[in-house]
Amino acid sequence: MTLAAPDAxxxxxxxxxxxxxxxxxxxxxxxASLLLKASRGxxxxxxxxxxxxxxxxxxxxxxxNPETGLLRFRxxxxxxxxxxxxxxxxxxxxxxxxxxxxxxxxxxSAAADRAQxxxxxxxxxxQVMASPHxxxxxxxxxxxxxxxxxxxxxxALSADAMRAHGLAPSLVVADELHAWPSSASNTRxxxxxxxxxxxxxxxxxxxxxxxxxxxxxxxxxxxxLYEHGRRVATGELDDPxxxxxxxxxPQDADPTDPDVWRAANPNLAEGLLDLGDFESAIASAG
Numbered sequence: 043m044t045l046a047a048p049d050a051x052x053x054x055x056x057x058x059x060x061x062x063x064x065x066x067x068x069x070x071x072x073x074a075s076l077l078l079k080a081s082r083g084x085x086x087x088x089x090x091x092x093x094x095x096x097x098x099x100x101x102x103x104x105x106x107n108p109e110t111g112l113l114r115f116r117x118x119x120x121x122x123x124x125x126x127x128x129x130x131x132x133x134x135x136x137x138x139x140x141x142x143x144x145x146x147x148x149x150x151s152a153a154a155d156r157a158q159x160x161x162x163x164x165x166x167x168x169q170v171m172a173s174p175h176x177x178x179x180x181x182x183x184x185x186x187x188x189x190x191x192x193x194x195x196x197x198a199l200s201a202d203a204m205r206a207h208g209l210a211p212s213l214v215v216a217d218e219l220h221a222w223p224s225s226a227s228n229t230r231x232x233x234x235x236x237x238x239x240x241x242x243x244x245x246x247x248x249x250x251x252x253x254x255x256x257x258x259x260x261x262x263x264x265x266x267l268y269e270h271g272r273r274v275a276t277g278e279l280d281d282p283x284x285x286x287x288x289x290x291x292p293q294d295a296d297p298t299d300p301d302v303w304r305a306a307n308p309n310l311a312e313g314l315l316d317l318g319d320f321e322s323a324i325a326s327a328g
Contacts, residue, residue, distance in 0.1 A: 045101050052095040052308035056275040056288040062108045067101035069142065074134040077176055078169050081130065090130065095308040099131075103251065103285055117239055118251040118285030119219070119267050126289070126309045128253045132162040132215040133169060135251070139213045140180065140189055140196050144247070147194035147212045152234060154221040156200045162217050163187075163198035201230040209241045214250040219264040220257030231263050256290055 044060035047053075071092050078090035092100065105114045122128055136149050143149070151166075153159035163185075170176045170187060181188040187196040201223055216222075216238070222231025235250075242248035257264045271286025273279035295302045304311040 045105060046098065048098050049094060051304070052311040054287045054289045054308075055292070055305070056272050056286060056290075057102070058271070058275050058284070058286050059277075060102060060105060061114065061282060062105060064106045064108050065101045066104040066106060066113070067097065070100050070104065070134050070138045071097055073138040073142070077173055078130075078134060078137070079172065081165065081168070090134065092134075093127075093309070093312050095312060096127065096131065099287060100134075102287065103249075105285075112247045113249055114283065115249060115251075115285040116242070116283040117267075118249065119264075119271050119288075120251065120253045120285075121256050121268070121288040121290065122253070123289065123307050124255055126307060128217075128255075129162050129165050132217065132253055133165045136162065136196055136213065136215055137166050137169060137176070137187075140187060140194050141176075143192075143194060143212055144245075145192050145194070147189075147192065148210060149194070149196040149213045149215075150199045150209070150211050150238070151197075151215050151217060152199045152201075152238060153217040154201050154223060154231060156198070158217055158221065159198040159200040162215055163196070166196065199234075201234045209238070210244055211238055211242045211250070212245055212248050214238050214242070216250060216252040217254070219252040219254040219267065220262075222263050224263035235263055251285070256288070 043063040045063055045065060048057065074090040074092060080086050080088050080090050099120065103115065103118055103120070106112060107114050132151065136151065139147060139149055151159050151162040167182060167187060170180050170182055179189060181190060185197060188194070216235065222234065223229065224231040239250050242250060252267065254264060259265055260269065268288070270279065271284060271288070274281045274284050275286050289306050289308055291302045291306045
């Protein structure tokens with residue numbers, strides 16, 4: 043038995059195969075629905091109910107090994123265009139892990155610079171402050187959220203002030219990997235990713251997940267992770283601990299075709315984005 047296949051109308055172009063039907067995805071989905079609120083869009087202020095594609099993704103991302111009961115993936119990359127809810131996905135993951143993760147959990151929102159690192163963290167901080175239930179048990183500081191009873195902490199971390207060596211993260215939400223410094227002259231992004239993945243290796247279970255828009259340069263950290271993930275998804279490479287899901291259009295696709303927009307934007311395919319916005323963007327670009 044494996045997890046359900048995606049709906050054809052919003053299926054990602056690349057997806058690693060499921061190996062079992064066991065997952066902790068429903069834990070995050072229920073947590074978000076009960077304790078978090080949509081922060082923008084026409085559902086702002088309402089309970090954060092995941093869409094069908096987000097439920098499917100969360101089930102896949104948090105798939106467990108039936109033999110050990112531990113999370114299958116150690117590293118993962120999710121590629122989505124803007125306006126498809128990347129920040130809220132990261133927020134739900136981080137806060138659920140802070141409350142229900144292991145004793146001494148260390149959670150980090152990691153990004154290229156301090157401002158970007160605080161986007162997911164800031165969303166989580168606002169969610170806690172707005173929730174009577176969460177604010178009772180989570181201490182809120184300017185740059186940290188703490189659950190004292192479990193010794194768990196959630197912080198923002200950036201490549202431009204990288205102090206990741208010596209940390210032992212149990213969960214990392216790596217934001218906008220395409221912007222992480224990754225070139226011959228500046229390798230801070232690569233160093234941060236390596237430090238976080240290596241630092242988490244001592245834990246029996248940990249997850250470093252990059253949630254990003256796509257990048258255009260293949261000779262970068264994201265480019266190398268993309269190629270690795272694509273090869274795992276196609277079966278060219280065997281790496282059962284690496285998760286990869288990418289919503290994108292083929293390189294030769296017609297950028298003016300609404301079907302192409304839907305293929306690359308699952309929120310559009312589910313009717314949560316305005317098709318007219320895409321039409322206006324194409325018109326202004328042309």
